[in-house]
Amino acid sequence: MNDVLYRKYRAATFAEIIGQEHVVSILKSAILNEKASHAYLFAGPRGTGKTSIARLLAKGVNCSNFKEKGDICNNCEECKLINNAEALDVIEMDAASNRGIEEIRNLKETINFLPVTLRKKIYILDEAHMLTKEAFNALLKTLEEPPSHVIFILATTEPNKIPLTVLSRVQRFDLTLASSIELVKKLAFIVQKEGFRSDPKALESIFKLSGGSFRDAESLLGKVMVNSTDKFIGEKEVASSLGLLETELLNNFIFSLLRGDYEGCMHNLAKITAASVNLSYFIEQLIKILKDLLVNAVNKSSTEFSVTSIIKLINAVFELKTEVKDFSDKEAIIQIFVIKYLHNNSVTTLEQNNTAQVKKTISARVISSTDVKTGPENDQVARFIAKCGEVSLRLKTALFDCIISLHEKVLLIKNPYKHTLAYLSKSEVLEIITKIARELFGDDLTLDLALLENINSKKSPEQREIEIEEVVTSKSEVKDDKILDNSELVESILLIS
Numbered sequence: 001m002n003d004v005l006y007r008k009y010r011a012a013t014f015a016e017i018i019g020q021e022h023v024v025s026i027l028k029s030a031i032l033n034e035k036a037s038h039a040y041l042f043a044g045p046r047g048t049g050k051t052s053i054a055r056l057l058a059k060g061v062n063c064s065n066f067k068e069k070g071d072i073c074n075n076c077e078e079c080k081l082i083n084n085a086e087a088l089d090v091i092e093m094d095a096a097s098n099r100g101i102e103e104i105r106n107l108k109e110t111i112n113f114l115p116v117t118l119r120k121k122i123y124i125l126d127e128a129h130m131l132t133k134e135a136f137n138a139l140l141k142t143l144e145e146p147p148s149h150v151i152f153i154l155a156t157t158e159p160n161k162i163p164l165t166v167l168s169r170v171q172r173f174d175l176t177l178a179s180s181i182e183l184v185k186k187l188a189f190i191v192q193k194e195g196f197r198s199d200p201k202a203l204e205s206i207f208k209l210s211g212g213s214f215r216d217a218e219s220l221l222g223k224v225m226v227n228s229t230d231k232f233i234g235e236k237e238v239a240s241s242l243g244l245l246e247t248e249l250l251n252n253f254i255f256s257l258l259r260g261d262y263e264g265c266m267h268n269l270a271k272i273t274a275a276s277v278n279l280s281y282f283i284e285q286l287i288k289i290l291k292d293l294l295v296n297a298v299n300k301s302s303t304e305f306s307v308t309s310i311i312k313l314i315n316a317v318f319e320l321k322t323e324v325k326d327f328s329d330k331e332a333i334i335q336i337f338v339i340k341y342l343h344n345n346s347v348t349t350l351e352q353n354n355t356a357q358v359k360k361t362i363s364a365r366v367i368s369s370t371d372v373k374t375g376p377e378n379d380q381v382a383r384f385i386a387k388c389g390e391v392s393l394r395l396k397t398a399l400f401d402c403i404i405s406l407h408e409k410v411l412l413i414k415n416p417y418k419h420t421l422a423y424l425s426k427s428e429v430l431e432i433i434t435k436i437a438r439e440l441f442g443d444d445l446t447l448d449l450a451l452l453e454n455i456n457s458k459k460s461p462e463q464r465e466i467e468i469e470e471v472v473t474s475k476s477e478v479k480d481d482k483i484l485d486n487s488e489l490v491e492s493i494l495l496i497s
Contacts, residue, residue, distance in 0.1 A: 004218075004219065004222060005190055005218040005219070005221060005222045006214065006215045006218040006219060009186075009189075009190055009193075009218065010052055011049070011052050011053075011056065012056075012072070012074055012083070013056070013071050013072045013074065014027070014028055014056055014060070014071050014072065015071055017049060017052070017053065017056070018178065018182050018183075018185070018186055018214070019048075019049075019176065019178045019179065019182045020048070020049060020053065020175050020176070022173075023042075023053060023173045023175060024053075026173070027053070027056075027057055027060065028060070028070070028071070031057075031060045031061055031066055032066070032067060032070070036057075036061050036120075036151060037151070037170075037171045038145075038146050038150070038151060038152065039143050039146070039151070039152040039153075039154070039169055039170040039171065040054075040057070040151070040152070040153045040154065040170055040171050040172075040173065041128070041153075041154045041155075041156065041159065041162065041166075041167070041170040041171070041172040041173070042054060042153065042154070042155045042156075042173050042175060043155075043156050043157075043159035043172060043173070043174050043175065044157070044174055044175030044176060044177075045157060045175075045177055045211075045212075045213065046157055046213055046215065046216070047177075047210070047212075047213025047214050047215035047216050047217075048175040048176065048177060048178075048212075048213065048214065049175060049214060050126075050155040050156075050157075050175055051124070051126060051155055053175070054124045054153040054155055055082070055090075055124070056072060057122075057151075057153060058082060058087075058090050058120075058122040058124070058151075058153070059072045059074075059078070059079050059082050059083075060072055061119070061120045061122070061151065062078040062079075062082070062087075062089075062118040062119050062120055062122075063076055063078060063079055064076040064077070064078060077117075078117070078118055078119075081117060081118070082118075087117065087118060088116045088117065089115040089116055089117060089118040089120070089121045089122065090118070090121075090122045090124070091107075091110075091121070091122070091123050091124070092124045092126065093107070093123070093124065093125050093126070094126050094127060095125050095126060095127045095128050095129075095130045095131050096126075096127045096130040099130045099131050099132050099135060100132055100134075100135055101132065101134040101135045101138050103135065104131070104135045104138040104139050105138060107123065107139075108138070108139075108142055111123075111142060111146060111147060111150055112147055114149060115149055119149070120149055120150070120151055121149055121150050121151070122150075122151050122153065123150065123151070123152050123153065124153045124155065125152070125153070125154045125155065126155045127155070127156060127157070128154035128155060128156045128162065129156045129157070129158040129159070129161035129162055133163070136163050136165070136166055139166070140165055140166065140169070143166065143169050143170070144169045152170070154166075154170060159172070159174075177211065177212030177213065178207075178212045178213070178214055178217075179212070180204065180207050183207045183210065183212065183214065183217050184200065184203045184204060184207055186214065186217075186218075187203045187206060187207070187217060187218070187221055188200075188203060190218065190221060191203075191221070191233060194225065195231060196225060196228065196231045196232065196233055197231060197232045197233070198232070198233035198234075199232075199233065199234045199235060201235055202224075202233050202234050202235045202237065202238045203221075203233070205235060205238050205239075205244070206220050206221055206224070206238060208284065208288060209242065209244075209281055209284060220242060221233075223241055223242065224237055224238050224241040224242065226241075227240065227241040228241075242278060242281055243275075243277050243278030243281055243282075244277075244278070244281055244282075244285065245272060245275060245277055245282060245285060247285075247289070249268060249271055249272065250285055250286065250289055251289060252264070252268050253265065253268040253269070253272065254286065254289055254290065254293070254313070256268055257313055257338070257341060257342070258305050258309055258310070258313060260342060260345055262342055265338050265342065266338075269334065269335065269338055272334065273331045273334065273335075277334075279324050279333070279334070280324070282334075283317060283320060283321050283324070286317050287314070287317060287318075287321075290310060290313060290314050290317065291314075293305065293310050294307065294310045294311065294314065297310055312345070313341070316337070316340075316341045316344075320333070320337045380406060380440065380441070381404045381405070381406065383440060384399075384404070384411075384436060384437060384440055384441075385399045385400065385404070387436045387439075387440065388432065388433065388436055391432050391436070392429075392432065394423075395429060395432065395433075398415075398420050398423055398424060399413075401415060401417065401420055402414060402415045402420070402424075403415070406441060409441075409442065409444055409445050409446060410445070410446050410447075410448055411437050411441065411445055411446070411447050411448065412448045412450065413433075413447070413448070413449050413450070414449075414450045415450075421449060424449060425449060430447070433447065434447055
């Protein structure tokens with residue numbers, strides 16, 4: 001393999017183009033009927049054959065035997081010149097490095113010259129979207145009415161950046177990524193030509209990593225071939241050559257994340273980082289497994305994980321995919337991803353548990369204001385408020401709005417304002433209140449929060465229940481800045497008296 005595979009096996013005729021039949025049939029018909037347009041735009045993702053088809057078009061309109069054979073012959077003098085890159089009349093420009101108005105002006109100066117050896121002079125502008133606005137403006141008139149011996153071919157991965165004034169002057173063709181069947185067939189053909197054997201599953205793995213790009217897939221295949229000792233391409237060879245992980249290890253890692261198993265995550269993470277994983281491929285593998293899990297969950301063929309939990313992890317993986325480009329320390333970014341996900345998941349779980357407990361307590365006690373007095377009831381309660389004020393002035397202020405009473409071993413805190421009750425229901429606030437109350441009144445004290453109904457309220461019981469629900473909802477929307485594992489605390493203090 002003296003030449004890279006995607007160059008060595010680049011399509012030499014229209015018949016060899018795979019997966020772009022809708023484009024090929026129109027171009028061949030235009031050439032046969034001598035109705036080729038003056039300007040084309042080939043748009044599509046990388047590795048879909050934009051430049052290859054542009055070169056075939058250049059050969060097709062100049063091939064002496066095209067009408068006779070119905071395709072490019074590759075034997076006439078014109079085809080040989082283009083194949084050997086010796087045709088002076090086929091000019092390829094990389095618009096990414098020749099994007100200014102001066103380059104376009106220089107191009108325009110050569111357009112009126114007749115072809116040297118070919119019938120048509122072909123200008124191929126790769127990555128055309130990189131041209132500046134001034135360069136496009138300079139090209140417009142020429143692009144609209146070029147000399148009869150000139151054909152422009154623009155290729156781009158980002159057609160949305162091509163000005164509308166240019167799009168209206170060209171024939172546009174959108175190229176698509178290859179399907180699994182198309183690309184695996186091409187890879188199998190190359191493997192055979194190179195004297196190798198292959199496992200179809202291994203070629204399928206290469207397709208998935210390439211994302212449907214012929215060039216990427218052929219580059220990956222070349223890398224695996226170099227690393228193969230017995231001229232066999234199997235899943236093991238693909239994994240070792242491209243830095244992939246075993247499916248079992250990935251499954252264990254994902255299951256540990258979904259279960260919130262910190263120790264399991266760290267154990268599997270150590271194996272992953274020790275394997276010198278290619279982070280890009282690692283993320284692609286994660287997405288593939290999660291996609292299968294999601295489908296199973298939706299179809300209810302797997303009940304262990306919910307659709308919501310799988311979608312949450314998928315969103316986190318997509319965030320990781322956008323972040324990895326800015327980091328060189330791959331091990332660190334994976335560790336950060338794991339800890340961040342477990343942190344967010346644990347906080348959400350705790351908030352859900354706390355919300356359920358608070359809702360249970362609040363719903364159980366809607367007290368009429370005619371049954372209680374206002375203000376602190378005694379010196380013990382006043383001392384309790386003062387102690388809380390030493391920790392948080394906001395907490396002290398909130399407690400002054402409450403009616404607080406001590407009934408045997410239960411501290412009852414009542415308040416008519418749902419926003420105040422939502423604040424007091426926050427996990428860190430509950431922790432402070434409980435700690436101070438137990439220091440003053442005994443370790444076996446329990447806490448009871450209650451919504452105090454305003455004496456003048458004319459709201460129905462159903463409306464009051466809606467208010468209670470809003471209290472719980474507002475509490476659940478609070479975003480904590482740190483993890484407070486207070487699940488046991490909440491269970492012990494939020495008891496219904």
